[in-house]
Amino acid sequence: MSSFLEIENLATGFQTERGLVRAVDGVSFELEKGKTLGVVGESGCGKTVTAMSIVDLLPKPSGEVLEGSIRFNGGELVGAGQERMQQLRGNEIGVIFQEPMAALNPVHRIGRQIAEALKLHQEMESRQALQKAVELLDLVGIPVPERRVLEYPHQLSGGMRQRVMIAIALCCEPDLLIADEPTTALDVTVQAQILNLISRMQDDLGMAVMLITHDLGVIAEQCDEVVVMYAGRIVERAPVEELFANPRHAYTRGLLASIPRLESERKSELRTIPGQVAAIQDFVDGCRFCQRMERGGTLTRTRPAYEKVSPGHFLERCPECAK
Amino acid sequence: MSEEDNITGNAPHVNESTLLEVEDLKMHFPVRGGVFSRQVGAVRAVDGVSLSIGRGETLGLVGESGCGKSTLGKAIVRLLNPTGGSVRFKGSDITHMWQRQLRPLRQDFQMVFQDPAESLDARMSVGELVAEPMVIQRMGNREQRRERVAELLDRVGLPRSAAQKFSFEFSGGQRQRIGIARALAVNPDLLVLDEPVSALDVSVQSQVLNLLMELQRDLGLSYLFIAHDLAVVKHVSDRIAVMYLGKIVEMTGADELYRNPRHAYTKALIEAIPVSDPSQRRDHEPLEGEVPSPINPPPGCAFGHRVSAPGYEESIGMDISLKEIEPGHWISDCPCCVSVQPAAGIIVS
Numbered sequence: 001m002s003s004f005l006e007i008e009n010l011a012t013g014f015q016t017e018r019g020l021v022r023a024v025d026g027v028s029f030e031l032e033k034g035k036t037l038g039v040v041g042e043s044g045c046g047k048t049v050t051a052m053s054i055v056d057l058l059p060k061p062s063g064e065v066l067e068g069s070i071r072f073n074g075g076e077l078v079g080a081g082q083e084r085m086q087q088l089r090g091n092e093i094g095v096i097f098q099e100p101m102a103a104l105n106p107v108h109r110i111g112r113q114i115a116e117a118l119k120l121h122q123e124m125e126s127r128q129a130l131q132k133a134v135e136l137l138d139l140v141g142i143p144v145p146e147r148r149v150l151e152y153p154h155q156l157s158g159g160m161r162q163r164v165m166i167a168i169a170l171c172c173e174p175d176l177l178i179a180d181e182p183t184t185a186l187d188v189t190v191q192a193q194i195l196n197l198i199s200r201m202q203d204d205l206g207m208a209v210m211l212i213t214h215d216l217g218v219i220a221e222q223c224d225e226v227v228v229m230y231a232g233r234i235v236e237r238a239p240v241e242e243l244f245a246n247p248r249h250a251y252t253r254g255l256l257a258s259i260p261r262l263e264s265e266r267k268s269e270l271r272t273i274p275g276q277v278a279a280i281q282d283f284v285d286g287c288r289f290c291q292r293m294e295r296g297g298t299l300t301r302t303r304p305a306y307e308k309v310s311p312g313h314f315l316e317r318c319p320e321c322a323k
Numbered sequence: 324m325s326e327e328d329n330i331t332g333n334a335p336h337v338n339e340s341t342l343l344e345v346e347d348l349k350m351h352f353p354v355r356g357g358v359f360s361r362q363v364g365a366v367r368a369v370d371g372v373s374l375s376i377g378r379g380e381t382l383g384l385v386g387e388s389g390c391g392k393s394t395l396g397k398a399i400v401r402l403l404n405p406t407g408g409s410v411r412f413k414g415s416d417i418t419h420m421w422q423r424q425l426r427p428l429r430q431d432f433q434m435v436f437q438d439p440a441e442s443l444d445a446r447m448s449v450g451e452l453v454a455e456p457m458v459i460q461r462m463g464n465r466e467q468r469r470e471r472v473a474e475l476l477d478r479v480g481l482p483r484s485a486a487q488k489f490s491f492e493f494s495g496g497q498r499q500r501i502g503i504a505r506a507l508a509v510n511p512d513l514l515v516l517d518e519p520v521s522a523l524d525v526s527v528q529s530q531v532l533n534l535l536m537e538l539q540r541d542l543g544l545s546y547l548f549i550a551h552d553l554a555v556v557k558h559v560s561d562r563i564a565v566m567y568l569g570k571i572v573e574m575t576g577a578d579e580l581y582r583n584p585r586h587a588y589t590k591a592l593i594e595a596i597p598v599s600d601p602s603q604r605r606d607h608e609p610l611e612g613e614v615p616s617p618i619n620p621p622p623g624c625a626f627g628h629r630v631s632a633p634g635y636e637e638s639i640g641m642d643i644s645l646k647e648i649e650p651g652h653w654i655s656d657c658p659c660c661v662s663v664q665p666a667a668g669i670i671v672s
Contacts, residue, residue: 042524043495157613158388187387187551188595192609195597214524217554217597221604240601258529259599260558266577267536267559270529276494 003030005054005176005208010068012046012053015061021280022066023049025232028306031225033175036202036209038223038240040216040255044277046232047212051178054210055093056085073175091121094169094207098181100161104153110137111149114168121172136167140197159190166197173205180212195222216259220244225312228252231277231288234306235321237314248309250321251289287318295320342512342545343376343399343432348408350391350398354618367617368394370569371408373645376513381539381546383560383577385553385592389614391569392549396515399547400434401425412513430460430509437518439498443490449476449501450486456508475504479534496527500534507538515547520555532559553596557581562651565589568625569617571645572660575652585648587660588626627659634659 012024024046031037039047052058053065054077070077073092077085089095097103105113114136115129124132130149137145140163153161162182169177179198183191195218202209211222219226219240226243228236228251236249247253257271275292278284284291286300304318315322350369353362368391376382386392397403399410401417409418412432417425433456436442443452453475454468463471473483479500490498499519506514519535520528536559538544550556556563557577564574565588573586584590591610598605612629615621621628623638637658646656654661 042526159613188553188592188597189387189610190613191597192595192607193611196609215597216525217599220599220601221597244599244601255525256599258526260529260532260554261599262554262557262581262593262596264558266557266561269536270533270558272530272533273526276496276527 003032004073005031005210006069006071007050007054008069008071010050010053010070011066012049012058012063013066014059014063016281018281022283023063023232023280024053025283026068026303026306027229027232027234028068029227029234029237031176031208031210033208034202034206035224036211036222038219038226039210039212039229040214040219040226041229042214042277044231044280045229047229048180050229051095051180051210051212055089055095055178056080057089057095087121090117090168090174091172092174093176093178094172094174096162096165096169096177096179096182098184100158100165101153103165104161106153109150109152110156110164114149114164114171117168117171132171133167136171137164140164140167140170141193142167159186159193162186162190162194163197166194166201170201170205174207176208176210177202178210178212181214182211183218184213184215191218198222216256228255231283231291232280233288233316234314235289235316239312242310242313246313248313248315248322249289249318250293287316287321289321290318293320340377341375342378342380342413343547344409344411345375345399346373346409346411348372348395348398348410349406350394350403351406364618367569367620369398369405370617371644372566372569372571373408374564374571374574376545376547378512378545379539379543380562381548381560383556383563384547384549384566385551385556385563386566387592387614388551389617390566391617392566393517395566396434396517396547396549400429400432400515402434427460430456430462431511432513432515433506433509433511434515434517435499435502435506435519438522439490439495439502443498443501443505445489445491447489448486449481449488449490449493452490452501453486453504453508456505460509462509471508472504475507478507478538479504480530494527495523496531499523499531503531503534503538507542511544513545513547515549517549518551519548521550521552528555535559553592565592568614568620570625570643570655571653572626572655572657573653574645575654579652583652585652585654585661586626586657587630587632591630624655624657624659627657632659 008028010024010027011022013020013022027050041047054070065078111130111133114133118124118129118132133149134145137148142148142163183194223240225239227234230251236252247256254273278291284300286302287304290299299320304316306316309315348369349371351365351367354364356363372395384392398405405418409416450472453472457468472486476483476485481500490501520531548559560577563577563580564571567588573589584593594607615625623635624643627635627638643655643657645653647653
């Protein structure tokens, strides 16, 4: 099966008071059908902006795709036009956001919000769509779904709301599910339920999943392939076993070393990554991790090449960070 | 916990080095309804919790959201007025003290909140924020306070120039350092840390955790460390209490809890932690259901009810209290959730 999502050299920028900032700066990756791609990185690294560029949900008018291409199922999405994007969102691509309370409409009943997508994309009748909404809620594990469709979002718990979001995202059986930190606001137990649910749906529908998270544990359990982003760029990309067993970029190594693990010695000093990510308007052209490490010279002036180092393993080859 | 237990003083782990003793603490919030807003029920957010913290010790407190762990933290530092039970700090009972009596004692226990962006006043400079607790406690004069602020900023790894800036000029990790400096200003013995690193990115999280561990070593601080990330809690804690629907269900040494969890809920929580190693991927059935409502809790064991445990019926009407099954290992004495055989006793390899 060939890649059905191909992103090439994507750059997305925002107009700010201080001029144009490039939140995503030349990002390329592919995703195959049925696979799960994890995107990790710290806040502000551009992982959400990358995802929102795909479905054209960038805040307008300040945000826009500056260059590059996004090919989905053989068609180009950059500059595809409102009509095509509307047909795509919720139909071919489902999206789940981190905070379901912000994504659900507080004044409409749950059932109506699910039925809306069905009526729009599948041209169902109201009755039929509501019936389907009940089935979907049952499918995502919500007890007494025929009563829940009549409730409002505030009447549900966080885990239940996220299930409703998943039901909406999956109602039209999309080819791709973009899940942006779907479990970050949830407890570990509910997180396990939601991730299990996503895997099950993936098996049933054969869809691909782009899972954005900062939790390396979730990545390890859930993904086939991982993209590590830092300051708007991909610094490393590899199959999940390869990335955890053989991380090559200093940032990836730092991330993996800094998480406390159950088996590590209590109260021992944790490894840290010194410094912090530069402010977006101060990003250098060269290696941005070198910028954090306060290394100067050519390292921070010329952009390192992003190349394949072994099958499936790509690396930003900064002479200092990827020795 | 029964009345008799209270009288005989059944708080776990009490000895002369104990800093904080909490006994049968209850924090109920009234639920009002009807035309005259009469009390029609109560949210039993904290419902009979006993614990203690020794000098220089970290007690981790874990549980799902809504289990009452933050409410417990706030009731302990008297940001809330407990409904019942007692909180003793350095031997004196602070449970029902008036705020004026309490104020001089407050410098000994301070709280650090999860979201430093929301807990720090954006109109005050960092210097003013860090100095404020000293002003309230009437510590030193202006000059001495200024010096102490500089010292504290050094201590938490911020530049001295930070004192002139505002908190919003800093990143999340730095803001949490400001929150810690502010809590340390009055030389406390105990810090109640409510999800101190949950809002931070991993690389910054480890920096703040290292700082907290270093401060504890150097200053002999005690921590009540409230969090939902079990790997983080295990890393920093000496002992851990697991809370479920307003009650502690298991409490023991941190290593012991992970090596030999005895309560079904503790086991389920540990099971649910994602393992950061793709070669160890497991196929487990996640724990179903959610924490029940504390307004109308099930009649028997709350966790047994959630998972429909076979022995649940037995627990109805029972007084489920904490029992010490091994020295230092406390567990709620419930027929449906506790494995009689220790797990390690079966698997000998």
